[in-house]
Amino acid sequence: MTPAAGIxxxxxxxxxxxxxxxxxxxRGLCVSVRTxxxxxxxxxxxxxxxxxxxxLCIAGESGSGKSITSLAIMGLLPPPAVRVTGGSIRLHDTExxxxxxxxxxxxxxxxxxxxxxxxxxxxNPVMTIGTQLAEAIRAHAQVGRAEARSRALAALRAVxxxxxxxxxxxxxxxxxxxxxxxxxxxxxxxLRPEVLIADEPTTALDVTVQREVLDLLRDxxxxxxxxxxxxxxxxxxxxxxxxxxxxxxxxxxxxxAPVERLFSDPQADYTRDLLAAVPRMGxxxxxxxxxxxxxxxxxxxxxxxxxxxxxxxxxxxxVHAVEQVSFDIRRGExxxxxxxxxxxKSTIAKAMVGLVPHQxxxxxxxxxxxxxDPGGMKQLRRxxxxxxxxxxxxxxxxxxxxxxxAEPLVIHGIGDAAGRRARAADLMQRVGLTADQLARYPxxxxxxxxxxxxxxxxxxxxxxxxxxxxxxxxxxxxVQARVLELLRxxxxxxxxxxxxxxxxxxxxxxxxDRVAVMYLGQIVEMGTRAQIFGNPQxxxxxxxxxxxxxxxxxxxxxxxxxxxxDVPSPVHPAGSGPARVRLVDRGAxxxxxxxx
Amino acid sequence: MHLIVRLxxxxxxxxxxxxxxxxxxxxxxxxxxxxxxxxxxxxxxATPQALANLREKLGLNEPPLTRYFAWLGGxxxxxxxxxxxxxxxxxxxxxxxxxxxxxxxxxxxxxAVPLAIILGLIAARYAxxxxxxxxxxxxxxxxxxxxxxAAYFVIYLLTQLIPVFQPVAMVFPGMGFWxxxxxxxxxxxxxxxxxxxxxxxxxxxxxxNVMQSAYIETxxxxxxxxxxxxxRHAFPNAIAPVVSVVMLNLAYLVVGVVVVEVVFxxxxxxxxxxxxxxxxxxxxxxxxxxxxxxxxxxxxxxxDIIGILANPRLRHPK
Numbered sequence: 001m002t003p004a005a006g007i008x009x010x011x012x013x014x015x016x017x018x019x020x021x022x023x024x025x026x027r028g029l030c031v032s033v034r035t036x037x038x039x040x041x042x043x044x045x046x047x048x049x050x051x052x053x054x055x056l057c058i059a060g061e062s063g064s065g066k067s068i069t070s071l072a073i074m075g076l077l078p079p080p081a082v083r084v085t086g087g088s089i090r091l092h093d094t095e096x097x098x099x100x101x102x103x104x105x106x107x108x109x110x111x112x113x114x115x116x117x118x119x120x121x122x123x124n125p126v127m128t129i130g131t132q133l134a135e136a137i138r139a140h141a142q143v144g145r146a147e148a149r150s151r152a153l154a155a156l157r158a159v160x161x162x163x164x165x166x167x168x169x170x171x172x173x174x175x176x177x178x179x180x181x182x183x184x185x186x187x188x189x190x191l192r193p194e195v196l197i198a199d200e201p202t203t204a205l206d207v208t209v210q211r212e213v214l215d216l217l218r219d220x221x222x223x224x225x226x227x228x229x230x231x232x233x234x235x236x237x238x239x240x241x242x243x244x245x246x247x248x249x250x251x252x253x254x255x256x257a258p259v260e261r262l263f264s265d266p267q268a269d270y271t272r273d274l275l276a277a278v279p280r281m282g283x284x285x286x287x288x289x290x291x292x293x294x295x296x297x298x299x300x301x302x303x304x305x306x307x308x309x310x311x312x313x314x315x316x317x318x319v320h321a322v323e324q325v326s327f328d329i330r331r332g333e334x335x336x337x338x339x340x341x342x343x344x345k346s347t348i349a350k351a352m353v354g355l356v357p358h359q360x361x362x363x364x365x366x367x368x369x370x371x372x373d374p375g376g377m378k379q380l381r382r383x384x385x386x387x388x389x390x391x392x393x394x395x396x397x398x399x400x401x402x403x404x405x406a407e408p409l410v411i412h413g414i415g416d417a418a419g420r421r422a423r424a425a426d427l428m429q430r431v432g433l434t435a436d437q438l439a440r441y442p443x444x445x446x447x448x449x450x451x452x453x454x455x456x457x458x459x460x461x462x463x464x465x466x467x468x469x470x471x472x473x474x475x476x477x478x479v480q481a482r483v484l485e486l487l488r489x490x491x492x493x494x495x496x497x498x499x500x501x502x503x504x505x506x507x508x509x510x511x512x513d514r515v516a517v518m519y520l521g522q523i524v525e526m527g528t529r530a531q532i533f534g535n536p537q538x539x540x541x542x543x544x545x546x547x548x549x550x551x552x553x554x555x556x557x558x559x560x561x562x563x564x565x566d567v568p569s570p571v572h573p574a575g576s577g578p579a580r581v582r583l584v585d586r587g588a589x590x591x592x593x594x595x596x
Numbered sequence: 597m598h599l600i601v602r603l604x605x606x607x608x609x610x611x612x613x614x615x616x617x618x619x620x621x622x623x624x625x626x627x628x629x630x631x632x633x634x635x636x637x638x639x640x641x642a643t644p645q646a647l648a649n650l651r652e653k654l655g656l657n658e659p660p661l662t663r664y665f666a667w668l669g670g671x672x673x674x675x676x677x678x679x680x681x682x683x684x685x686x687x688x689x690x691x692x693x694x695x696x697x698x699x700x701x702x703x704x705x706x707x708a709v710p711l712a713i714i715l716g717l718i719a720a721r722y723a724x725x726x727x728x729x730x731x732x733x734x735x736x737x738x739x740x741x742x743x744x745x746a747a748y749f750v751i752y753l754l755t756q757l758i759p760v761f762q763p764v765a766m767v768f769p770g771m772g773f774w775x776x777x778x779x780x781x782x783x784x785x786x787x788x789x790x791x792x793x794x795x796x797x798x799x800x801x802x803x804x805n806v807m808q809s810a811y812i813e814t815x816x817x818x819x820x821x822x823x824x825x826x827x828r829h830a831f832p833n834a835i836a837p838v839v840s841v842v843m844l845n846l847a848y849l850v851v852g853v854v855v856v857e858v859v860f861x862x863x864x865x866x867x868x869x870x871x872x873x874x875x876x877x878x879x880x881x882x883x884x885x886x887x888x889x890x891x892x893x894x895x896x897x898x899x900d901i902i903g904i905l906a907n908p909r910l911r912h913p914k
Binding site for chain 2: 076127173
């Protein structure tokens with residue numbers, strides 16, 4: 001590692017460097033897509049420059065042109081429809097927009113590298129980690145196989161991946177999401193690029209893993225002096241990582257400012273709106289505790305998935321997805337389940353609607369789930385509805401939204417055709433859309449509107465409980481804020497209870513009345529919102545809360561111990577299981593697992 | 597490695613079981629036909645006494661189950677019985693023709709499979725551009741042409757206009773390899789034209805499907821050339837669907853080429869089967885039917901196994 005820390009710009013980023021010191025400079029960049037109606041601009045007149053060792057964040061919501069900008073720099077705009085229609089992109093003295101593809105390939109990966117959002121799918125599943133890394137090195141450096149391998153190994157060490165020698169021979173599916181993103185970073189940095197473009201590098205990761213990856217990027221930047229363009233919608237990540245920030249909207253730059261000034265004194269109205277929409281910890285409005293009868297009650301619910309092995313296909317291991325979970329959800333309240341991926345929170349939702357078999361007792365609307373017959377089950381389904389994470393995947397692309405909203409009524413034989421149409425129109429208005437949009441198809445709506453349609457469909461049967469499984473995670477912050485507001489209004493109006501499943505601590509803090517924190521299939525802490533966020537008792541809860549990026553550049557995280565290693569496996573040999581945690585009441589219903 | 601061995605053993609055992617079931621179905625099907633073998637041999641005018649004698653001689657009075665196992669046992673020991681029409685040993689008759697069939701199919705496959713995959717790769721690499729359109733257009737028109745039309749067209753072109761081949765594909769035992777190759781050139785060309793499009797289009801579609809993946813973008817970001825991306829990153833991930841279509845086409849090349857055999861006068865299994873079907877020579881139909889079934893089952897099993905071996909999730913379970 002080269003001691004290049006001296007070259008790094010100070011985090012204040014106040015002193016503007018002379019123009020010629022720029023590693024990358026973009027001047028008047030225009031990118032357009034060719035449509036039937038002529039050229040439509042995607043990026044308009046964008047200019048910025050990037051200095052060595054600097055981190056520039058490009059923030060904005062979906063459709064703002066931030067990802068298109070990064071693809072333009074890489075020369076990877078999808079041909080032939082999308083292309084650069086004006087301006088220049090210069091890497092030192094090389095004009096990238098005029099470069100023929102063959103020479104652009106020489107720059108791509110070697111001098112400008114990029115990492116993406118999806119670490120789970122960004123690695124080729126049929127090639128070993130070592131081969132993929134070595135291939136990136138050999139695409140540019142004239143080195144032999146052995147030399148490429150040893151450089152690949154060094155790159156894995158540099159990203160602090162555990163057991164790097166073993167990882168070289170492994171396939172992507174053998175690695176966790178955080179490990180894969182480390183491999184992606186190693187691949188991008190193996191050739192010591194001058195510029196790294198990171199497009200939402202941590203969006204798909206759990207908060208604690210996000211923390212590790214962001215720390216890693218910062219350390220590597222300090223060591224190598226590379227410049228980073230970080231594209232993100234998360235203002236918390238912006239506040240922690242950026243030296244300078246560009247806010248984009250509809251393809252144009254709205255504001256450019258050093259990070260402190262952007263947060264303390266935003267100039268543009270849009271920036272102010274964006275910052276206001278960001279969910280922050282400690283903003284949740286206090287509500288009186290609901291003391292109504294429970295609409296759902298879980299006692300000692302266990303969900304295990306058998307893993308078969310051996311010649312006879314006997315069950316040798318179990319995945320202990322949910323272990324002895326008990327809680328109840330009261331009428332009209334929002335109960336949140338939080339935890340990282342694989343902690344069992346979505347499995348609980350599936351068990352509650354009867355999609356996975358469970359042991360223990362799940363009561364919904366006074367009926368025990370395992371005791372009802374198929375007819376009773378159909379009736380019970382009316383009482384619980386679900387809203388999923390990806391509204392596009394949850395809607396049938398070949399059915400009008402009107403038909404989809406009315407479909408639950410058809411299935412349960414409620415009303416006649418005219419009545420159902422009227423009900424669908426009414427529901428559309430309730431969720432903030434208009435009745436004349438009923439005849440349209442899902443692709444004609446934006447992401448936020450589609451999620452409203454999913455909510456309208458869930459409301460059609462007037463359920464007692466709506467399970468919202470990561471329902472706002474895929475939405476932009478401003479849209480997210482409006483959908484959360486809609487959920488609150490609907491709850492007040494209809495008295496529906498929500499089971500709100502999320503990995504986003506800030507969102508949970510904003511919307512929930514009570515919270516349960518899950519870890520490896522068990523609840524480790526449960527209480528009111530104030531108890532969990534104001535006075536977290538369990539070490540895991542604290543770690544989760546601390547890992548959330550805070551949208552305030554002045555915020556200094558306590559220099560706690562960096563979390564290391566992966567979450568332990570929930571797979572146990574048949575006949576044994578995880579140690580059951582014991583919850584004790586720390587006063588006023590604040591249940592905390594006893595730690596040793 | 598344990599898991600993969602288990603899967604392979606399972607697939608092979610399943611294939612054998614399926615073959616056994618198919619043999620039973622074939623036997624039952626022939627059994628269900630009206631009249632029996634003795635009647636077929638002696639014809640309508642046979643006396644009841646002669647029929648009874650022949651039935652006794654052929655063992656037709658035994659219960660069906662006994663005869664089924666006798667037939668099965670014969671197959672396992674290489675004895676397929678005698679043809680009714682000429683009394684020739686079926687195993688011997690089939691042996692040589694099967695060799696001819698496999699030679700023709702093998703030659704056609706050796707050209708068609710690599711060609712289809714390469715064309716598919718090129719079409720996928722230039723999807724929507726002119727090389728793709730040319731390849732798709734040509735292969736689509738050759739597949740739409742009936743086999744015999746293609747055959748006559750090829751005969752006219754390569755024996756009349758440019759006389760380089762003979763119109764009749766005569767092969768006989770003792771012929772040299774190159775002479776044989778020269779003899780089957782025309783039917784091979786026709787078969788290649790027929791099977792090319794299906795495999796090429798599947799390769800193209802499977803690769804385009806894989807090209808949407810994030811890891812393809814990763815490969816592009818490394819600065820690899822587009823053809824390297826398609827060949828090294830996309831194709832290995834598209835193996836399973838491509839192989840299953842390739843195997844179906846190989847099976848067709850073995851069992852489905854009777855029209856081409858007839859046009860070129862090529863002495864192989866298809867023609868042999870059709871001849872004996874028209875003469876109601878049931879033992880031959882049974883034997884050839886079983887061989888065709890075995891070819892299908894074996895090739896599909898091979899496709900399955902290749903698909904398993906190409907998947908690192910099965911080779912290296914967590």
